[in-house]
Amino acid sequence: MRALTYHGKQDIRCENVPDPTIEDGRDAIIKVSSCAICGSDLHLYDGFVPGMQTGDIMGHEFMGEVMEVGKDNKKLKVGDRVVVPFTICCGECWQCKRGNWSVCERSNRKKELGDTAFGHSTAGLFGYSHLTGGYAGGQAEYVRVPYADVSPIVIPDGMTDEQVLFLGDIFTTGWMAAVHCDIEPTDWVGIWGAGPVGQFCIRSAFLLGAEKVFVVDNVPERLAMAKAAGAITINFDEESVLERIGELTGGKGPEKCIDAVGLEAHATRSLDSVYDRVKQAVMLESDRPHVLREILYVCRPAGIVSIPGVYGGLADKIPLGAMMNKGLTIRTGQTHVNRYSQDLLRRIQEGQIDPSFVITHTVSMEEGPGMYKTFRDKEDGCIKVVIKP
Incomplete structure:
Protein backbone atom coordinates (compact mmCIF):
# COMPACT_ATOMS: atom_id res chain seq x y z
CA MET A 1 0.00 0.00 0.00
CA ILE A 170 -9.62 19.08 15.42
CA PHE A 171 -13.36 19.67 15.83
CA THR A 172 -13.41 17.73 19.08
CA THR A 173 -10.18 19.44 20.20
CA GLY A 174 -11.61 22.90 19.62
CA TRP A 175 -14.81 21.88 21.39
CA MET A 176 -13.01 20.52 24.46
CA ALA A 177 -10.90 23.67 24.63
CA ALA A 178 -14.06 25.78 24.72
CA VAL A 179 -15.81 23.45 27.19
CA HIS A 180 -12.79 23.81 29.51
CA CYS A 181 -13.48 27.55 29.61
CA ASP A 182 -16.87 27.21 31.35
CA ILE A 183 -18.18 29.94 29.03
CA GLU A 184 -20.83 32.35 30.31
CA PRO A 185 -22.81 34.75 28.09
CA THR A 186 -21.01 37.84 29.44
CA ASP A 187 -17.49 36.45 28.94
CA TRP A 188 -14.84 37.76 26.64
CA VAL A 189 -13.23 34.67 25.09
CA GLY A 190 -9.77 35.29 23.63
CA ILE A 191 -8.31 32.75 21.21
CA TRP A 192 -4.67 32.84 20.15
CA GLY A 193 -4.16 31.08 16.83
CA ALA A 194 -6.66 30.96 13.96
CA GLY A 195 -5.44 27.75 12.40
CA PRO A 196 -7.78 24.76 12.06
CA VAL A 197 -8.09 24.12 15.81
CA GLY A 198 -8.49 27.83 16.50
CA GLN A 199 -11.29 28.01 13.93
CA PHE A 200 -13.16 25.26 15.75
CA CYS A 201 -12.48 26.96 19.09
CA ILE A 202 -14.21 30.08 17.72
CA ARG A 203 -17.28 28.23 16.50
CA SER A 204 -17.42 26.04 19.60
CA ALA A 205 -17.30 29.12 21.84
CA PHE A 206 -20.27 30.60 20.00
CA LEU A 207 -22.19 27.30 20.11
CA LEU A 208 -21.61 27.22 23.87
CA GLY A 209 -23.13 30.67 24.29
CA ALA A 210 -20.29 33.17 24.05
CA GLU A 211 -21.34 36.57 22.72
CA LYS A 212 -17.86 38.10 22.38
CA VAL A 213 -14.85 36.31 20.91
CA PHE A 214 -11.59 37.75 19.65
CA VAL A 215 -8.81 35.89 17.86
CA VAL A 216 -5.10 36.70 17.45
CA ASP A 217 -3.19 35.66 14.31
CA ASN A 218 -1.33 37.23 11.39
CA VAL A 219 -2.46 35.17 8.37
CA PRO A 220 -5.07 37.09 6.32
CA GLU A 221 -6.97 34.00 5.14
CA ARG A 222 -7.25 32.66 8.68
CA LEU A 223 -8.37 36.02 10.04
CA ALA A 224 -10.98 36.32 7.27
CA MET A 225 -12.35 32.87 8.14
CA ALA A 226 -12.48 33.83 11.82
CA LYS A 227 -14.23 37.11 11.03
CA ALA A 228 -16.81 35.24 8.95
CA ALA A 229 -17.69 33.27 12.10
CA GLY A 230 -18.30 36.48 14.05
CA ALA A 231 -14.97 36.85 15.85
CA ILE A 232 -13.15 40.15 16.32
CA THR A 233 -9.72 39.77 14.71
CA ILE A 234 -6.34 41.07 15.87
CA ASN A 235 -3.40 40.91 13.44
CA PHE A 236 -0.29 40.86 15.64
CA ASP A 237 1.85 42.07 12.74
CA GLU A 238 -0.18 45.25 12.40
CA GLU A 239 -1.17 46.27 15.93
CA SER A 240 -0.25 45.77 19.55
CA VAL A 241 -2.06 42.75 20.92
CA LEU A 242 -1.93 44.09 24.48
CA GLU A 243 -3.26 47.52 23.54
CA ARG A 244 -6.05 46.12 21.38
CA ILE A 245 -7.17 43.64 24.06
CA GLY A 246 -7.13 46.46 26.60
CA GLU A 247 -9.39 48.54 24.36
CA LEU A 248 -11.80 45.69 23.77
CA THR A 249 -12.13 44.69 27.42
CA GLY A 250 -11.95 48.09 29.09
CA GLY A 251 -8.53 47.25 30.48
CA LYS A 252 -9.82 44.24 32.39
CA GLY A 253 -8.61 41.48 30.06
CA PRO A 254 -10.60 38.47 28.83
CA GLU A 255 -12.12 36.11 31.39
CA LYS A 256 -11.41 33.06 29.22
CA CYS A 257 -8.31 32.49 27.07
CA ILE A 258 -7.43 29.65 24.69
CA ASP A 259 -3.90 28.85 23.49
CA ALA A 260 -4.50 27.15 20.14
CA VAL A 261 -0.87 27.66 19.05
CA GLY A 262 1.37 25.53 21.25
CA LEU A 263 5.10 25.04 21.03
CA GLU A 264 5.84 26.77 17.69
CA ALA A 265 4.68 30.33 18.36
CA HIS A 266 5.70 32.53 15.42
CA ALA A 267 5.82 35.99 16.98
CA THR A 268 8.79 37.90 15.59
CA ARG A 269 8.72 41.37 17.12
CA SER A 270 8.89 40.54 20.83
CA LEU A 271 12.03 40.13 22.91
CA ASP A 272 10.89 36.84 24.42
CA SER A 273 10.34 35.29 20.97
CA VAL A 274 13.94 36.17 19.99
CA TYR A 275 15.09 34.62 23.28
CA ASP A 276 13.19 31.42 22.46
CA ARG A 277 14.65 31.16 18.97
CA VAL A 278 18.21 31.50 20.30
CA LYS A 279 17.75 28.96 23.10
CA GLN A 280 16.01 26.55 20.74
CA ALA A 281 18.87 26.84 18.23
CA VAL A 282 21.43 25.75 20.84
CA MET A 283 19.11 23.04 22.23
CA LEU A 284 18.58 24.68 25.63
CA GLU A 285 14.81 24.93 25.14
CA SER A 286 12.45 22.77 23.08
CA ASP A 287 9.24 24.85 23.01
CA ARG A 288 8.50 28.47 22.06
CA PRO A 289 5.83 29.58 24.56
CA HIS A 290 5.38 33.25 23.59
CA VAL A 291 1.60 32.82 23.33
CA LEU A 292 1.29 31.15 26.73
CA ARG A 293 3.31 33.93 28.36
CA GLU A 294 1.12 36.57 26.74
CA ILE A 295 -2.08 34.82 27.79
CA LEU A 296 -0.99 34.47 31.42
CA TYR A 297 -0.18 38.18 31.43
CA VAL A 298 -3.44 39.47 29.89
CA CYS A 299 -5.99 37.02 31.29
CA ARG A 300 -8.35 38.61 33.80
CA PRO A 301 -7.76 37.62 37.46
CA ALA A 302 -9.71 34.48 38.43
CA GLY A 303 -9.98 33.61 34.73
CA ILE A 304 -9.54 30.29 32.94
CA VAL A 305 -6.72 29.43 30.52
CA SER A 306 -7.41 26.47 28.22
CA ILE A 307 -4.48 24.95 26.31
CA PRO A 308 -5.30 22.67 23.36
CA GLY A 309 -2.07 23.71 21.59
CA VAL A 310 0.55 20.96 21.76
CA TYR A 311 3.60 21.38 23.98
CA GLY A 312 6.27 18.71 23.83
CA GLY A 313 9.09 19.41 26.21
CA LEU A 314 10.67 22.28 28.13
CA ALA A 315 10.00 26.02 28.04
CA ASP A 316 11.57 28.94 29.89
CA LYS A 317 10.38 32.18 31.48
CA ILE A 318 6.80 31.10 32.17
CA PRO A 319 5.26 33.81 34.43
CA LEU A 320 4.20 31.53 37.28
CA GLY A 321 3.89 34.54 39.56
CA ALA A 322 1.17 36.03 37.36
CA MET A 323 -0.57 32.68 37.08
CA MET A 324 -0.60 32.04 40.83
CA ASN A 325 -1.25 35.53 42.13
CA LYS A 326 -4.10 36.18 39.69
CA GLY A 327 -5.71 32.89 40.66
CA LEU A 328 -5.87 31.53 37.12
CA THR A 329 -7.26 28.08 36.40
CA ILE A 330 -5.22 26.14 33.82
CA ARG A 331 -6.83 23.31 31.86
CA THR A 332 -4.86 21.29 29.33
CA GLY A 333 -4.61 17.90 27.69
CA GLN A 334 -4.82 15.86 24.57
Whole structure:
Protein backbone atom coordinates (compact mmCIF):
# COMPACT_ATOMS: atom_id res chain seq x y z
CA MET A 1 0.00 0.00 0.00
CA ARG A 2 0.98 3.67 -0.32
CA ALA A 3 1.63 5.78 2.75
CA LEU A 4 3.31 9.03 3.78
CA THR A 5 6.44 8.18 5.73
CA TYR A 6 8.92 10.07 7.89
CA HIS A 7 12.58 10.30 6.82
CA GLY A 8 13.87 13.07 9.04
CA LYS A 9 13.25 16.75 9.54
CA GLN A 10 11.15 18.21 6.70
CA ASP A 11 11.44 14.97 4.72
CA ILE A 12 8.08 13.24 4.17
CA ARG A 13 7.79 10.73 1.33
CA CYS A 14 5.01 8.83 -0.40
CA GLU A 15 6.20 5.20 -0.46
CA ASN A 16 5.00 1.66 -0.82
CA VAL A 17 4.95 -0.11 2.54
CA PRO A 18 3.59 -3.48 3.76
CA ASP A 19 -0.17 -3.74 4.27
CA PRO A 20 -1.30 -3.96 7.91
CA THR A 21 -2.72 -7.19 9.30
CA ILE A 22 -4.88 -8.19 12.25
CA GLU A 23 -2.61 -8.67 15.28
CA ASP A 24 -5.18 -8.97 18.07
CA GLY A 25 -8.76 -10.16 18.30
CA ARG A 26 -10.02 -6.63 19.06
CA ASP A 27 -8.33 -5.09 15.97
CA ALA A 28 -9.88 -3.83 12.77
CA ILE A 29 -8.38 -2.98 9.39
CA ILE A 30 -9.68 0.27 7.88
CA LYS A 31 -9.49 1.24 4.21
CA VAL A 32 -8.88 4.97 4.41
CA SER A 33 -11.24 7.15 2.39
CA SER A 34 -10.02 10.51 3.76
CA CYS A 35 -7.19 11.66 6.00
CA ALA A 36 -5.73 15.05 6.85
CA ILE A 37 -2.55 16.89 7.77
CA CYS A 38 -2.88 18.30 11.28
CA GLY A 39 -1.06 21.26 12.76
CA SER A 40 0.49 18.94 15.32
CA ASP A 41 1.95 16.87 12.44
CA LEU A 42 4.05 19.94 11.67
CA HIS A 43 5.79 19.58 15.04
CA LEU A 44 7.05 16.21 13.77
CA TYR A 45 7.85 17.65 10.34
CA ASP A 46 9.92 20.44 11.91
CA GLY A 47 11.70 18.09 14.30
CA PHE A 48 10.36 19.43 17.60
CA VAL A 49 8.84 16.19 18.90
CA PRO A 50 11.35 13.39 19.60
CA GLY A 51 10.87 9.70 19.08
CA MET A 52 10.25 9.47 15.32
CA GLN A 53 12.07 6.80 13.33
CA THR A 54 12.82 6.53 9.63
CA GLY A 55 9.91 4.94 7.80
CA ASP A 56 7.27 5.71 10.43
CA ILE A 57 3.84 6.29 8.85
CA MET A 58 2.47 9.76 9.53
CA GLY A 59 -0.99 11.03 10.36
CA HIS A 60 -3.67 10.75 13.03
CA GLU A 61 -6.79 12.23 11.37
CA PHE A 62 -8.44 9.58 9.23
CA MET A 63 -11.63 7.70 8.46
CA GLY A 64 -12.78 4.97 6.13
CA GLU A 65 -14.45 1.62 5.65
CA VAL A 66 -13.98 -1.43 7.85
CA MET A 67 -12.43 -4.19 5.73
CA GLU A 68 -11.64 -6.80 8.39
CA VAL A 69 -12.34 -7.26 12.10
CA GLY A 70 -10.71 -9.43 14.74
CA LYS A 71 -12.58 -12.37 16.23
CA ASP A 72 -13.21 -10.58 19.55
CA ASN A 73 -14.48 -7.31 18.07
CA LYS A 74 -18.23 -7.18 18.65
CA LYS A 75 -18.69 -3.47 17.86
CA LEU A 76 -17.74 -3.25 14.18
CA LYS A 77 -18.63 -5.23 11.10
CA VAL A 78 -17.17 -5.29 7.61
CA GLY A 79 -18.59 -2.41 5.59
CA ASP A 80 -19.07 -0.02 8.52
CA ARG A 81 -17.96 3.52 7.82
CA VAL A 82 -16.02 4.95 10.75
CA VAL A 83 -14.05 7.96 11.96
CA VAL A 84 -11.11 6.85 14.08
CA PRO A 85 -10.14 9.13 17.02
CA PHE A 86 -6.45 9.93 17.18
CA THR A 87 -6.22 8.53 20.73
CA ILE A 88 -6.04 4.76 21.18
CA CYS A 89 -8.15 3.62 24.15
CA CYS A 90 -8.54 0.23 25.81
CA GLY A 91 -11.89 1.05 27.45
CA GLU A 92 -11.03 -0.99 30.54
CA CYS A 93 -8.38 0.85 32.56
CA TRP A 94 -8.97 3.26 35.47
CA GLN A 95 -8.70 6.34 33.20
CA CYS A 96 -10.88 5.03 30.37
CA LYS A 97 -13.65 4.11 32.80
CA ARG A 98 -13.65 7.74 33.96
CA GLY A 99 -13.82 9.13 30.43
CA ASN A 100 -10.19 10.32 30.42
CA TRP A 101 -9.60 8.68 27.06
CA SER A 102 -6.40 10.52 26.08
CA VAL A 103 -4.55 9.18 29.12
CA CYS A 104 -5.50 5.51 28.72
CA GLU A 105 -3.13 3.49 30.90
CA ARG A 106 -2.77 0.50 28.58
CA SER A 107 -2.66 1.58 24.95
CA ASN A 108 0.87 3.00 24.82
CA ARG A 109 2.85 -0.10 23.96
CA LYS A 110 6.11 1.79 24.64
CA LYS A 111 5.02 3.01 28.04
CA GLU A 112 8.55 3.22 29.43
CA LEU A 113 9.42 5.96 26.91
CA GLY A 114 6.32 7.94 27.81
CA ASP A 115 7.04 7.51 31.51
CA THR A 116 10.56 8.83 31.02
CA ALA A 117 9.42 11.87 29.03
CA PHE A 118 6.32 12.87 31.00
CA GLY A 119 6.48 11.14 34.38
CA HIS A 120 3.49 9.01 33.38
CA SER A 121 2.73 7.76 29.90
CA THR A 122 -0.31 9.06 28.02
CA ALA A 123 -2.45 7.02 25.64
CA GLY A 124 -1.07 5.56 22.47
CA LEU A 125 -1.57 7.83 19.45
CA PHE A 126 -1.64 7.06 15.76
CA GLY A 127 1.40 8.27 13.80
CA TYR A 128 2.85 10.36 16.59
CA SER A 129 6.30 9.10 17.57
CA HIS A 130 7.47 6.21 19.69
CA LEU A 131 6.81 8.21 22.85
CA THR A 132 3.15 7.41 22.21
CA GLY A 133 3.53 3.83 21.10
CA GLY A 134 5.08 3.98 17.64
CA TYR A 135 1.77 3.12 15.95
CA ALA A 136 1.45 3.42 12.19
CA GLY A 137 -0.53 6.51 11.24
CA GLY A 138 -3.52 7.22 9.06
CA GLN A 139 -1.93 8.90 6.05
CA ALA A 140 -2.06 5.57 4.27
CA GLU A 141 -4.37 3.41 2.20
CA TYR A 142 -5.01 1.03 5.10
CA VAL A 143 -4.61 1.25 8.89
CA ARG A 144 -4.67 -1.30 11.67
CA VAL A 145 -6.80 0.06 14.51
CA PRO A 146 -6.04 -1.51 17.92
CA TYR A 147 -8.86 -1.73 20.50
CA ALA A 148 -11.22 -1.06 17.59
CA ASP A 149 -14.17 -2.21 19.70
CA VAL A 150 -13.86 0.99 21.80
CA SER A 151 -13.27 4.33 20.11
CA PRO A 152 -14.16 4.26 16.37
CA ILE A 153 -17.22 6.41 15.62
CA VAL A 154 -19.69 4.66 13.32
CA ILE A 155 -21.04 7.19 10.80
CA PRO A 156 -24.70 7.14 9.68
CA ASP A 157 -25.57 6.97 6.00
CA GLY A 158 -25.94 10.24 4.14
CA MET A 159 -23.04 12.15 5.70
CA THR A 160 -19.97 13.10 3.67
CA ASP A 161 -16.39 12.47 4.75
CA GLU A 162 -15.81 16.21 4.82
CA GLN A 163 -18.62 16.69 7.36
CA VAL A 164 -17.38 14.11 9.86
CA LEU A 165 -13.63 13.59 9.36
CA PHE A 166 -12.67 16.19 11.96
CA LEU A 167 -14.61 14.44 14.73
CA GLY A 168 -11.43 12.39 15.11
CA ASP A 169 -9.37 15.38 16.23
CA ILE A 170 -9.62 19.08 15.42
CA PHE A 171 -13.36 19.67 15.83
CA THR A 172 -13.41 17.73 19.08
CA THR A 173 -10.18 19.44 20.20
CA GLY A 174 -11.61 22.90 19.62
CA TRP A 175 -14.81 21.88 21.39
CA MET A 176 -13.01 20.52 24.46
CA ALA A 177 -10.90 23.67 24.63
CA ALA A 178 -14.06 25.78 24.72
CA VAL A 179 -15.81 23.45 27.19
CA HIS A 180 -12.79 23.81 29.51
CA CYS A 181 -13.48 27.55 29.61
CA ASP A 182 -16.87 27.21 31.35
CA ILE A 183 -18.18 29.94 29.03
CA GLU A 184 -20.83 32.35 30.31
CA PRO A 185 -22.81 34.75 28.09
CA THR A 186 -21.01 37.84 29.44
CA ASP A 187 -17.49 36.45 28.94
CA TRP A 188 -14.84 37.76 26.64
CA VAL A 189 -13.23 34.67 25.09
CA GLY A 190 -9.77 35.29 23.63
CA ILE A 191 -8.31 32.75 21.21
CA TRP A 192 -4.67 32.84 20.15
CA GLY A 193 -4.16 31.08 16.83
CA ALA A 194 -6.66 30.96 13.96
CA GLY A 195 -5.44 27.75 12.40
CA PRO A 196 -7.78 24.76 12.06
CA VAL A 197 -8.09 24.12 15.81
CA GLY A 198 -8.49 27.83 16.50
CA GLN A 199 -11.29 28.01 13.93
CA PHE A 200 -13.16 25.26 15.75
CA CYS A 201 -12.48 26.96 19.09
CA ILE A 202 -14.21 30.08 17.72
CA ARG A 203 -17.28 28.23 16.50
CA SER A 204 -17.42 26.04 19.60
CA ALA A 205 -17.30 29.12 21.84
CA PHE A 206 -20.27 30.60 20.00
CA LEU A 207 -22.19 27.30 20.11
CA LEU A 208 -21.61 27.22 23.87
CA GLY A 209 -23.13 30.67 24.29
CA ALA A 210 -20.29 33.17 24.05
CA GLU A 211 -21.34 36.57 22.72
CA LYS A 212 -17.86 38.10 22.38
CA VAL A 213 -14.85 36.31 20.91
CA PHE A 214 -11.59 37.75 19.65
CA VAL A 215 -8.81 35.89 17.86
CA VAL A 216 -5.10 36.70 17.45
CA ASP A 217 -3.19 35.66 14.31
CA ASN A 218 -1.33 37.23 11.39
CA VAL A 219 -2.46 35.17 8.37
CA PRO A 220 -5.07 37.09 6.32
CA GLU A 221 -6.97 34.00 5.14
CA ARG A 222 -7.25 32.66 8.68
CA LEU A 223 -8.37 36.02 10.04
CA ALA A 224 -10.98 36.32 7.27
CA MET A 225 -12.35 32.87 8.14
CA ALA A 226 -12.48 33.83 11.82
CA LYS A 227 -14.23 37.11 11.03
CA ALA A 228 -16.81 35.24 8.95
CA ALA A 229 -17.69 33.27 12.10
CA GLY A 230 -18.30 36.48 14.05
CA ALA A 231 -14.97 36.85 15.85
CA ILE A 232 -13.15 40.15 16.32
CA THR A 233 -9.72 39.77 14.71
CA ILE A 234 -6.34 41.07 15.87
CA ASN A 235 -3.40 40.91 13.44
CA PHE A 236 -0.29 40.86 15.64
CA ASP A 237 1.85 42.07 12.74
CA GLU A 238 -0.18 45.25 12.40
CA GLU A 239 -1.17 46.27 15.93
CA SER A 240 -0.25 45.77 19.55
CA VAL A 241 -2.06 42.75 20.92
CA LEU A 242 -1.93 44.09 24.48
CA GLU A 243 -3.26 47.52 23.54
CA ARG A 244 -6.05 46.12 21.38
CA ILE A 245 -7.17 43.64 24.06
CA GLY A 246 -7.13 46.46 26.60
CA GLU A 247 -9.39 48.54 24.36
CA LEU A 248 -11.80 45.69 23.77
CA THR A 249 -12.13 44.69 27.42
CA GLY A 250 -11.95 48.09 29.09
CA GLY A 251 -8.53 47.25 30.48
CA LYS A 252 -9.82 44.24 32.39
CA GLY A 253 -8.61 41.48 30.06
CA PRO A 254 -10.60 38.47 28.83
CA GLU A 255 -12.12 36.11 31.39
CA LYS A 256 -11.41 33.06 29.22
CA CYS A 257 -8.31 32.49 27.07
CA ILE A 258 -7.43 29.65 24.69
CA ASP A 259 -3.90 28.85 23.49
CA ALA A 260 -4.50 27.15 20.14
CA VAL A 261 -0.87 27.66 19.05
CA GLY A 262 1.37 25.53 21.25
CA LEU A 263 5.10 25.04 21.03
CA GLU A 264 5.84 26.77 17.69
CA ALA A 265 4.68 30.33 18.36
CA HIS A 266 5.70 32.53 15.42
CA ALA A 267 5.82 35.99 16.98
CA THR A 268 8.79 37.90 15.59
CA ARG A 269 8.72 41.37 17.12
CA SER A 270 8.89 40.54 20.83
CA LEU A 271 12.03 40.13 22.91
CA ASP A 272 10.89 36.84 24.42
CA SER A 273 10.34 35.29 20.97
CA VAL A 274 13.94 36.17 19.99
CA TYR A 275 15.09 34.62 23.28
CA ASP A 276 13.19 31.42 22.46
CA ARG A 277 14.65 31.16 18.97
CA VAL A 278 18.21 31.50 20.30
CA LYS A 279 17.75 28.96 23.10
CA GLN A 280 16.01 26.55 20.74
CA ALA A 281 18.87 26.84 18.23
CA VAL A 282 21.43 25.75 20.84
CA MET A 283 19.11 23.04 22.23
CA LEU A 284 18.58 24.68 25.63
CA GLU A 285 14.81 24.93 25.14
CA SER A 286 12.45 22.77 23.08
CA ASP A 287 9.24 24.85 23.01
CA ARG A 288 8.50 28.47 22.06
CA PRO A 289 5.83 29.58 24.56
CA HIS A 290 5.38 33.25 23.59
CA VAL A 291 1.60 32.82 23.33
CA LEU A 292 1.29 31.15 26.73
CA ARG A 293 3.31 33.93 28.36
CA GLU A 294 1.12 36.57 26.74
CA ILE A 295 -2.08 34.82 27.79
CA LEU A 296 -0.99 34.47 31.42
CA TYR A 297 -0.18 38.18 31.43
CA VAL A 298 -3.44 39.47 29.89
CA CYS A 299 -5.99 37.02 31.29
CA ARG A 300 -8.35 38.61 33.80
CA PRO A 301 -7.76 37.62 37.46
CA ALA A 302 -9.71 34.48 38.43
CA GLY A 303 -9.98 33.61 34.73
CA ILE A 304 -9.54 30.29 32.94
CA VAL A 305 -6.72 29.43 30.52
CA SER A 306 -7.41 26.47 28.22
CA ILE A 307 -4.48 24.95 26.31
CA PRO A 308 -5.30 22.67 23.36
CA GLY A 309 -2.07 23.71 21.59
CA VAL A 310 0.55 20.96 21.76
CA TYR A 311 3.60 21.38 23.98
CA GLY A 312 6.27 18.71 23.83
CA GLY A 313 9.09 19.41 26.21
CA LEU A 314 10.67 22.28 28.13
CA ALA A 315 10.00 26.02 28.04
CA ASP A 316 11.57 28.94 29.89
CA LYS A 317 10.38 32.18 31.48
CA ILE A 318 6.80 31.10 32.17
CA PRO A 319 5.26 33.81 34.43
CA LEU A 320 4.20 31.53 37.28
CA GLY A 321 3.89 34.54 39.56
CA ALA A 322 1.17 36.03 37.36
CA MET A 323 -0.57 32.68 37.08
CA MET A 324 -0.60 32.04 40.83
CA ASN A 325 -1.25 35.53 42.13
CA LYS A 326 -4.10 36.18 39.69
CA GLY A 327 -5.71 32.89 40.66
CA LEU A 328 -5.87 31.53 37.12
CA THR A 329 -7.26 28.08 36.40
CA ILE A 330 -5.22 26.14 33.82
CA ARG A 331 -6.83 23.31 31.86
CA THR A 332 -4.86 21.29 29.33
CA GLY A 333 -4.61 17.90 27.69
CA GLN A 334 -4.82 15.86 24.57
CA THR A 335 -8.46 15.54 23.60
CA HIS A 336 -10.81 13.01 25.21
CA VAL A 337 -12.44 12.47 21.82
CA ASN A 338 -15.04 9.90 22.85
CA ARG A 339 -16.30 12.10 25.67
CA TYR A 340 -17.72 14.53 23.10
CA SER A 341 -17.96 12.74 19.72
CA GLN A 342 -21.60 11.61 19.84
CA ASP A 343 -22.85 15.05 20.89
CA LEU A 344 -20.87 16.69 18.10
CA LEU A 345 -22.06 14.13 15.55
CA ARG A 346 -25.63 15.04 16.54
CA ARG A 347 -24.88 18.76 16.13
CA ILE A 348 -23.56 18.12 12.62
CA GLN A 349 -26.64 16.09 11.73
CA GLU A 350 -28.91 18.86 13.04
CA GLY A 351 -27.12 21.47 10.94
CA GLN A 352 -25.68 23.47 13.85
CA ILE A 353 -22.26 23.32 12.18
CA ASP A 354 -20.72 21.97 8.97
CA PRO A 355 -17.05 21.26 9.78
CA SER A 356 -16.11 21.14 6.09
CA PHE A 357 -15.84 24.96 6.11
CA VAL A 358 -12.20 24.70 7.19
CA ILE A 359 -10.98 22.67 4.17
CA THR A 360 -9.01 24.69 1.62
CA HIS A 361 -7.07 21.93 -0.18
CA THR A 362 -7.98 18.37 -1.22
CA VAL A 363 -5.11 16.39 -2.73
CA SER A 364 -3.92 12.91 -3.67
CA MET A 365 -1.52 10.83 -1.59
CA GLU A 366 1.30 11.61 -4.02
CA GLU A 367 0.79 15.33 -3.44
CA GLY A 368 0.89 14.90 0.32
CA PRO A 369 4.62 15.46 0.94
CA GLY A 370 4.58 18.81 -0.84
CA MET A 371 1.48 19.88 1.03
CA TYR A 372 3.33 19.60 4.34
CA LYS A 373 5.47 22.58 3.30
CA THR A 374 2.52 24.45 1.81
CA PHE A 375 0.57 24.02 5.04
CA ARG A 376 3.53 24.86 7.28
CA ASP A 377 4.35 28.05 5.34
CA LYS A 378 0.68 29.10 4.93
CA GLU A 379 1.15 29.26 1.17
CA ASP A 380 -1.66 29.34 -1.40
CA GLY A 381 -4.19 30.33 1.28
CA CYS A 382 -3.77 26.91 2.89
CA ILE A 383 -5.68 26.39 6.15
CA LYS A 384 -6.58 22.67 6.11
CA VAL A 385 -5.43 19.84 3.85
CA VAL A 386 -7.47 16.69 3.22
CA ILE A 387 -5.81 13.75 1.45
CA LYS A 388 -7.76 11.21 -0.61
CA PRO A 389 -5.78 7.93 -0.81
